[in-house]
Amino acid sequence: MKLLVVGKLFVNSQLSAPNVLEIPFDPAMAAVLLPELDKPDYCTMSPGWSSDIEWISNDSFRSYKVFLDCFERLGLAKAFSTIVDYEVNLVLYCGFFVRRSRCTEYNFHLDWLDGCDNNAFTLIAPLLQSEDSPGLAYRDLHGSIKKYSYRADSAIVFGSGFVHSTDLGSAESPSVLLSLTFGTDKMEHWGAISKTAASQSRLFRLPCGLFCNKLFD
Numbered sequence: 001m002k003l004l005v006v007g008k009l010f011v012n013s014q015l016s017a018p019n020v021l022e023i024p025f026d027p028a029m030a031a032v033l034l035p036e037l038d039k040p041d042y043c044t045m046s047p048g049w050s051s052d053i054e055w056i057s058n059d060s061f062r063s064y065k066v067f068l069d070c071f072e073r074l075g076l077a078k079a080f081s082t083i084v085d086y087e088v089n090l091v092l093y094c095g096f097f098v099r100r101s102r103c104t105e106y107n108f109h110l111d112w113l114d115g116c117d118n119n120a121f122t123l124i125a126p127l128l129q130s131e132d133s134p135g136l137a138y139r140d141l142h143g144s145i146k147k148y149s150y151r152a153d154s155a156i157v158f159g160s161g162f163v164h165s166t167d168l169g170s171a172e173s174p175s176v177l178l179s180l181t182f183g184t185d186k187m188e189h190w191g192a193i194s195k196t197a198a199s200q201s202r203l204f205r206l207p208c209g210l211f212c213n214k215l216f217d
């Protein structure tokens, strides 16, 4: 995959999109992760898009550790250490399962808003999908809508400026994706990053390593 790197920002010429890349993913991880959906220490939120999408996030130290094991196994801290501005190590903010079977209207958005500057990233990898499962839609460098199909042996990882949505479609059965949010350990960047990382789950980890549980807000 060709990347044009300009400082911390880069362009993926194959996908014709900013700050996005694919990394290898071991499909065997699905067998370990999918049974987690039957466990009680997760929190489910629905963003209210034109979809039955559910964000099922870690809601205990135990379930956070499940995603932390994925984060470490994928070598994300090392892989992104040349892009992210960090002090000691990169931090996993939160892990999710994303479950959905249909999407009837695009909801194009940025995960990481102004000021994040590729100091935070989202990883998505498929754990369970069928032929008719909706993939990912994104806007390329010219603003055109492009389609990305998830593959069992790949994860897509994106930072700032990557405009995307669940693709339109309807499947007979729900697909399940793994999603990890991670990035800098510098609290000075948290203001911008928190607009996303602190809004998607009840329990998340701060750049400094402390955990925040919104139950106690």
Ligand SMILES: [Fe+2]
Pocket: 109, 110, 111, 164
């Ligand atoms: Fe997103």
